[in-house]
Amino acid sequence: MDSPESTGSLAAEIARLRRRVADLEATAAHHQRAEQRFEQDARTSEAALRRSEATAHAVLESASEGIILIDPAGRIMLANAAAERMFGYPRSELLGRPLEILLPERARAAHTADRTGYFAEPRARPMGIGLDLSGCRRDGTEFPVEISLSHVGSADGGLAIAFITDITERKRVEAQLERQREVLYQNEKLAALGTMAAGIAHEMNNPLGIMTTRIEVMLLDAEQQQLPAQVLEDLQVLHRASQRVARIAASLRSFARHTPGDRVPLDLNAIVDESLQLVQKPLAADNVQIVASLDRGLPPILGDATTLHQVLMNLLTNAREAMTTGGQIRIETSPADRPGWIRLLVADTGAGIPAEEISRIFDPFFTTKRTGTGLGLSVTYGIIQEHGGTVDVQSRPGAGTTFILSFPAIAPGA
Numbered sequence: 001m002d003s004p005e006s007t008g009s010l011a012a013e014i015a016r017l018r019r020r021v022a023d024l025e026a027t028a029a030h031h032q033r034a035e036q037r038f039e040q041d042a043r044t045s046e047a048a049l050r051r052s053e054a055t056a057h058a059v060l061e062s063a064s065e066g067i068i069l070i071d072p073a074g075r076i077m078l079a080n081a082a083a084e085r086m087f088g089y090p091r092s093e094l095l096g097r098p099l100e101i102l103l104p105e106r107a108r109a110a111h112t113a114d115r116t117g118y119f120a121e122p123r124a125r126p127m128g129i130g131l132d133l134s135g136c137r138r139d140g141t142e143f144p145v146e147i148s149l150s151h152v153g154s155a156d157g158g159l160a161i162a163f164i165t166d167i168t169e170r171k172r173v174e175a176q177l178e179r180q181r182e183v184l185y186q187n188e189k190l191a192a193l194g195t196m197a198a199g200i201a202h203e204m205n206n207p208l209g210i211m212t213t214r215i216e217v218m219l220l221d222a223e224q225q226q227l228p229a230q231v232l233e234d235l236q237v238l239h240r241a242s243q244r245v246a247r248i249a250a251s252l253r254s255f256a257r258h259t260p261g262d263r264v265p266l267d268l269n270a271i272v273d274e275s276l277q278l279v280q281k282p283l284a285a286d287n288v289q290i291v292a293s294l295d296r297g298l299p300p301i302l303g304d305a306t307t308l309h310q311v312l313m314n315l316l317t318n319a320r321e322a323m324t325t326g327g328q329i330r331i332e333t334s335p336a337d338r339p340g341w342i343r344l345l346v347a348d349t350g351a352g353i354p355a356e357e358i359s360r361i362f363d364p365f366f367t368t369k370r371t372g373t374g375l376g377l378s379v380t381y382g383i384i385q386e387h388g389g390t391v392d393v394q395s396r397p398g399a400g401t402t403f404i405l406s407f408p409a410i411a412p413g414a
Contacts, residue, residue, distance in 0.1 A: 066164035072119045074098045074112065077159065086166055088138035099162075104136045115160075122151035122158065135164065143168050204249045212242045265300040265410055266308070268344060269333055275312040276331070279320075287326030288319075294333045298342050299409040307383045314380045315346045315403055322350025322401065336406045347402040353395040361393065 066083035068076055079094045087094075087102050099115065100108040135145045143166055150161045215238050222232045272294060283290060319329045327349040336343040353361065362381040384391050388408050395401040 064165075066162075066166075068094075068099070068102075068162045068164065070099050070115075070160045070162065072158070074100065074115050083164065086137075086164065087135060093138075102135055104134050104142055107134070118149070118151075118160065119158070122153070122160070123149075135166070144171050204245070208242065208245055208249060212239070212246065215239045215242055263302045263304060266303045266305055267300055268298060268308075268342060268407070269294045269296060271305060271308050271312060272331060272333065272344070275309055275316060279313070279316050283316075283320055283329070286320060286323075288323055289326075289328045291328060291330045293331070295335070298333055298335065299412070301342065301387070301407045301409055303387050303407070308387070311380045311383050311405070312344075312346070314377065318377070319346060319348035319350065319401070322348050322352075324351075327400075338406065340409055340411065341406050342409050344405040344407070345402060346405075347400060349400040352397040352399050353393070353401055354397055358393055358395060362391075 061081045063080060063082055066086045067078075067080040068083055069078035071077055076094045076097055076099055079089075079091055083094070084091055100111055103111055133145050133147055134142045136142055146165045146167050148163045150163075152159045152161065215235060219232070219235050219239060221227075222235055272292070276290060276292065280290065316329065323329075329349075330345070330347040332343075332345040332347075334343050334345075335341070362377050381391060384405060384407075390406045392404040392406075393401065394404070
């Protein structure tokens with residue numbers, strides 16, 4: 001029979017073992033709970049990562065800008081949906097290809113060097129820093145773009161992120177606003193000069209009429225009194241000069257006339273036909289051929305036949321004077337590119353106009369002719385403006401000049 005001491009020792013050992021088992025069970029339970037928490041955290045992190053990736057993908061694909069990732073070798077690693085639409089490439093054709101396929105041929109070599117320099121010294125480059133950049137679509141067409149760059153660093157050289165914006169519409173609006181500013185400036189200038197011209201013409205009329213009348217009387221007297229030939233010749237020179245001044249005064253009055261005649265529906269082709277009948281023989285005598293191509297189905301325009309006839313006569317006269325040894329004048333009427341408008345084209349094969357003079361040809365008193373007044377095209381411009389039309393000039397020295405006039409047509413049923 002065991003002694004009381006051994007029995008107590010055994011009981012204590014059993015109690016100790018029980019406590020140890022309990023501790024181990026508690027530790028195991030703690031580890032199990034920790035493992036469960038870890039697994040839960042891992043699942044939560046993975047779900048969060050998936051949500052983050054899905055959000056980033058959604059943002060990337062919904063962006064209105066084209067977004068492209070490029071590695072240091074210039075290969076495209078990622079392209080979003082906007083980049084696909086912008087450049088006309090499916091994504092499968094972009095990935096792994098050199099970035100330069102998205103640039104015009106003329107810019108590719110230089111861009112390769114720029115790209116190498118960028119990765120050597122990466123930096124953020126915001127949009128709108130004044131660079132004139134163009135993209136090239138899959139079909140070869142070019143369009144203006146703005147590009148901002150960012151760099152993501154890594155051990156293997158990092159990636160460049162390009163944010164690309166198609167600014168075609170902005171450029172179109174800017175060009176339209178610039179044309180409107182030019183028209184407004186030209187109209188203001190013409191209005192101010194018109195007021196001055198009206199005053200000058202009015203002040204010139206009376207003394208000019210007196211001078212011309214007196215010279216004509218003196219010429220009659222010179223013939224009757226058999227004055228020396230030198231006196232007769234001098235009087236004839238004075239008479240020619242007075243007639244020239246009279247023509248200048250008439251041009252000034254025409255230039256100063258702001259109010260057009262009555263506006264009625266007109267067939268632009270009829271204006272062309274009438275003008276050609278007047279100039280056909282003089283042009284033929286100067287060895288100038290007329291080639292007319294008139295669209296007889298054009299709608300009418302609202303205008304003043306007299307002033308439009310003056311416009312066409314001015315353009316035909318200028319064309320004839322530009323071809324000193326003969327040539328060809330081409331006249332066309334057709335629908336304009338702008339819906340609801342019609343177009344009148346007058347082109348010659350003359351000497352052309354230097355680029356530095358194109359912007360000045362409608363300025364009053366600007367002329368390249370020895371005997372010109374510089375008012376014909378100014379008057380022409382004013383008449384076209386009064387009719388709500390536009391005029392465009394294309395010219396190259398040695399290759400002739402083309403005037404393109406556009407007018408709003410009368411809407412059907414108006």
